[in-house]
Amino acid sequence: MQASELFTLSEDFPFADFFRADMAPWEWVSAIKPALKSFDFAAAPKRDDIPAGVTVDDDVYIHPSVKLPPYCVIEGPSWIGADTEIRPGAYIRGNVIIGKGCVIGNSCEFKNSLILDNSQVPHFNYVGDSVLGQKAHLGAGVICANLRLDQSPVVVVTPEGKVGTGMRKLGALVGDAAEAGCNSVLQPGSILGKRSAVISMPFNGYLEPGKIAIEKARIAKLPRP
Numbered sequence: 001m002q003a004s005e006l007f008t009l010s011e012d013f014p015f016a017d018f019f020r021a022d023m024a025p026w027e028w029v030s031a032i033k034p035a036l037k038s039f040d041f042a043a044a045p046k047r048d049d050i051p052a053g054v055t056v057d058d059d060v061y062i063h064p065s066v067k068l069p070p071y072c073v074i075e076g077p078s079w080i081g082a083d084t085e086i087r088p089g090a091y092i093r094g095n096v097i098i099g100k101g102c103v104i105g106n107s108c109e110f111k112n113s114l115i116l117d118n119s120q121v122p123h124f125n126y127v128g129d130s131v132l133g134q135k136a137h138l139g140a141g142v143i144c145a146n147l148r149l150d151q152s153p154v155v156v157v158t159p160e161g162k163v164g165t166g167m168r169k170l171g172a173l174v175g176d177a178a179e180a181g182c183n184s185v186l187q188p189g190s191i192l193g194k195r196s197a198v199i200s201m202p203f204n205g206y207l208e209p210g211k212i213a214i215e216k217a218r219i220a221k222l223p224r225p
Contacts, residue, residue: 001158003028005209006175006194007133010117014039014079015097019114025173025191026156026165028131032114033095036077057094069106080104087122099134113144113171130171133194138174139182146171146188154189157206165189175209 004021007028013019018035019028041059050056051070059076062068066080069088074080078092081100090104093111098104102115105122112129115121119132123140130144138144146169148154154170156163172186175193180186181200192198193209201215 001025001160001163001191006173006191007116007131008176010099010134013099013117024163024165025131026154026167026170026189028114028173029112029129029167029170032097032112033077035097036079036095039077039079041077063100081117112169116176128171129167129169130173132172132174133176133178135177136174137179139180139184139200141183142180143185144171144174144190145185148188156189156191158191159206159208178207 001024002021003023003025006025009016009019015035018031041061044061047062051068053071054068055073057076060074061079063080063082065082067085069086071088072086072090074092075094078094078096080098083100084098084102084104086104087106089107091109095112096110098115099117101118103120103122108121108125110127113127114131116132116134118134119136121127121138125138126143128144128146154165154167156165170189173191177195178192179197181198184198184200185202187204190203191206193207195210196207197212199212199214203213207213
């Protein structure tokens with residue numbers, strides 16, 4: 001499976017050399033740290049309008065057009081692109097690349113993740129060791145779990161079969177325009193194809209492009225008095 005089956009980079013994406021289309025999609029997670037290491041944070045322009053309640057570490061680039069909230073925490077290294085909106089209480093824990101036009105929501109936590117252009121992560125979400133494609137959307141409360149309970153290396157399911165990633169921590173790989181409904185839990189190594197959707201449920205494995213995963217409702221008859 002190649003990353004190009006899930007993700008599209010914009011022409012002006014500054015780290016394209018690190019995220020090749022022919023790589024396995026989970027390899028993009030390992031490429032985040034070296035991509036950020038290549039960026040000259042010292043030479044990049046600094047924002048002079050940081051609100052008093054916003055904590056920003058060194059090695060953080062925030063485009064001048066990014067909308068900042070009254071309070072949030074942004075740890076480095078992190079890179080945040082144009083016209084992105086960061087909402088109150090967001091926690092960006094470092095090794096995070098966020099593209100342009102994204103929504104980084106209230107009380108959301110991000111760690112070692114790549115968020116591509118126009119993705120929306122608006123309410124109470126955790127995104128760790130994950131990649132969200134362009135126009136991906138997570139409903140309120142969606143969790144991208146990144147560590148197995150037994151802490152074994154994560155195995156992913158692909159159209160070609162199961163593949164060992166060798167990665168102890170791997171979250172979700174959410175393709176372009178894919179969605180996860182409110183309070184869904186995407187188990188470690190879950191892969192959502194382009195334009196697919198998970199409807200408010202725990203999900204594990206691979207979801208084909210354009211498909212919808214929905215849990216069959218359990219309906220029982222009430223006992224008669």
